[in-house]
Structure formats: C-alpha cells, structure tokens
Amino acid sequence: MTRGKIVIGRIENPASRQVTFSKRKSGLVKKAKELAILCEAEVGLAIFSNTGRLYEYSSSSMESIFQRYDEEKEHYRLLTPSIEAKFWRTEVERLRQQLDDLHENYWRLKRGELSGMRISDLDNLENEMEMSLKNIRIKKEKMLTDEIEELNQKSALIGHENVEMSNKLTLIHQQNTLLHNKVNGETESIKLEEGSCSVHTLEKESCVPLQLKVNRAVQECEISLG
Numbered sequence: 001m002t003r004g005k006i007v008i009g010r011i012e013n014p015a016s017r018q019v020t021f022s023k024r025k026s027g028l029v030k031k032a033k034e035l036a037i038l039c040e041a042e043v044g045l046a047i048f049s050n051t052g053r054l055y056e057y058s059s060s061s062m063e064s065i066f067q068r069y070d071e072e073k074e075h076y077r078l079l080t081p082s083i084e085a086k087f088w089r090t091e092v093e094r095l096r097q098q099l100d101d102l103h104e105n106y107w108r109l110k111r112g113e114l115s116g117m118r119i120s121d122l123d124n125l126e127n128e129m130e131m132s133l134k135n136i137r138i139k140k141e142k143m144l145t146d147e148i149e150e151l152n153q154k155s156a157l158i159g160h161e162n163v164e165m166s167n168k169l170t171l172i173h174q175q176n177t178l179l180h181n182k183v184n185g186e187t188e189s190i191k192l193e194e195g196s197c198s199v200h201t202l203e204k205e206s207c208v209p210l211q212l213k214v215n216r217a218v219q220e221c222e223i224s225l226g
Contacts, residue, residue: 017050021049021050025047025055028045028047029045029055029057032045032057032059033057033059036059036131037131037134037135037138038138040135041059042059042060042065042068043057043058043059043065044056044057044058044059044062044065044066044069045057045058046062058127059127059131060124060127060128061120061124064094064098067094068094071087071090071091071094
C-alpha cells in the first residue's frame, strides 16, 4: 500500500502540528548529523518553533560556523586586494585559534583537567568526540566489511579447488582399480598357460622310455628266433 501524497500547507490542528514538528525536527537533526559524519562537513542547524523555542545542532561550534559563514559571504563579494588580504589574515587567525583550541582540549583530556571548562566548551568537546568515534566506527565497519567480502571470495575459491581435487582423486582411484583388475587377470591367464605346458611335457617324457622298452623286446625276440 503506497503512502498518500501530503499537501504542504499549514496544519490547522495544534496537536497534529506539534507532533509533526517534533517528528520532522528529529529527522532533520538526524540527517544533519549523518551529513557531518559521512562527508566530514561542517554543519550548523538552528530551528525556532512557533512558540519561539530554539533547537540547534552544530558539528563543531555554532559560533565558529556563523563566523565562517560571515567570512565566506565576505569572500564571495567583489574583493579588492586590501580586502582579500584582510580576509586571508582573518582566516589564518581563525585557523590558528582553532588549532590552539584543539591542542588545549587534547592536553586537558590527556591530563583529565576538565574543571575549568565552560558548559559550551564541554558540549563542543563532547560533539567532537562523538564525531570522532562515529568516524572511527564507520571506518572500522568498512574495513571489516571489506575483509569479510575478501574472505568469502577466498572461501569460494578454495571450495571450487576442493571440488576439482575431489573429482581428480575419484578419477585416479577408478583408473587404479581398472589397472589392478587388468593386472590380476593377466597373471591368472599366465598361470593357467604354465600349468597346461607342464602337463603336456610330462606326457611326452613318459612316452619315450616305453617306446624304447618295446623296441628292445622286439630285437631280443628276433635274435632268439634266428
């Protein structure tokens, strides 16, 4: 069942309007976080409800994002050489200050000295840590996914090689069996031929002395008659 098309217009029912605002605000903040994490973008989001309440999200510091926004607007104007030099000096100072802040936060975390930090600084530090952890998790998951895919490919290749080796072993076993049967058959035929030859030789040897005896008896009879 497809979802019906929603008419974009003011919701008259206050309760429905508040529920829609809460849902869409959460979805917008979620998309902003995903954009900042996946694309390493610097995102700043400010939302004012119809009651005047402020909701905001920033990937780093909202103040630094607004400052950068103003500087980028100035950058895209028609710049003279003096204004351009001023812009780059401001950009260098901003980056240097950001680097100093990162070094300071790093050493505070390393030494565990968080007592002197303001709530906004702690919030910014927490956001930076969350972003870093999410980036690390995303990179780790991607590496694990790549390793799993590579192992699956190797496993499929090994399985294919095992099937081929099994077929070759079966063929070799069949050839050995045929060769064994052939050798046994030839050996039995040779034994049978040797046995028949020995019997025939014995018959010839037994007939020769008997014929000699008969000839000798005939000669003795002829002598006695003569």
